[in-house]
Each structure stands twice: as C-alpha cells, then as structure tokens.
Amino acid sequence: MIRPAWKTKRSSNSHIMAVPASTAAQIAAAIRKFDPALARTIREVRAALRARFPTAYELVYDNYNFFVIGYSATERPSDCVVSLAANAKGVGLSFYRGADIADPHGLLEGSGSQNRFIRLPDGAEKLARREVATLIDLAERQAPAPMRRHGRNVVILRSVSVKQRPRRLP
Secondary structure: OOOOOEEEEEOOOOOEEEEEOOHHHHHHHHHHOOOHHHHHHHHHHHHHHHHHOOOOEEEEEEOOOOEEEEEEOOOOHHHEEEEEEEEOOEEEEEEOOHHHOOOOOOOOEOOOOOOEEEEOOOOHHHHOOHHHHHHHHHHHHHOOOOOOOOOOOEEEEEEEOOOOOOOOOO
C-alpha cells in the first residue's frame, strides 16, 4: 500500500500535526518507487521535457497503472501536448492527440482513436532524435491552446492513487 508523503510540523501551541509533504517531495517519492535505473530515466526525460516546455503546466498523476506527467498549456488535462508515462516495464512519451499527427517514420505506437505513444528505452536520448523532436513540434502546433510565451513551469499534483501496481518488476 502506498501512503501519502507526510512530514510533521509543530503548531503554534506546540502540538505536533501531520501535513502533506511538498509537491516536489511527493513527486520525488513517487519516482523513488521505481527501479533505480528506471527512476534515473524518468528524471532525465522529465528534465528534457521541462527544458522543451519551460512555461508548461506539469500535471502529475501517480495512478494505479502509471506514473504520468503531462505537459499542458493550461491546467486542463485535455490541453496536454505530451505526457511522460512510466510503469515497471519502462518509460514512454504519450501524444494526447497522436492519432492526428503525421508520422512518416512510423514511430508512434497504439491504435486508439486519439492517443499514440513512443517507448523511450534510451530515455532522453531518443527525445533528441530529429524524428521525435518533429513529432513533438507537430503535437504542440495542433494543441488547442498555445504555450505561454513568458513565465515559469508550474507543477500541479493532480492525483495520487492509494492502490497502485508495483513500480518494480519482480
């Protein structure tokens, strides 16, 4: 069972109370649940996507099946351009509207009506490939809302499921 990250704090009247840990601490704790090599890949891909989308809203979900960070122009999940998605088997890059992206190199996987993805066994190295960078650019162009021109990255912890699949392979 996964428990929320908590820290203790003394209130003004010297009672000890539990308060939720910071968003950064909760995200770090979620990533630490993965095998160390996979956790490193998640951090590398996240850093690359933050550099690519410096003004994006990072929408973080630690759900039953996947740990997901969506990169969106707004606080709305439906405005996500791409998402980092990780489970015990690996890391992928999900394209929210991937079915509508021209993919001449056949990199996108999936057969749903909307979503497509790319597996990232090499982590951020694959993101740097010209073909993948082009897909990300196309995804951004077709997004319903443009990224902000100015400002900083905003991280929003959207949900944490208490019950989760194991984040490490047996």
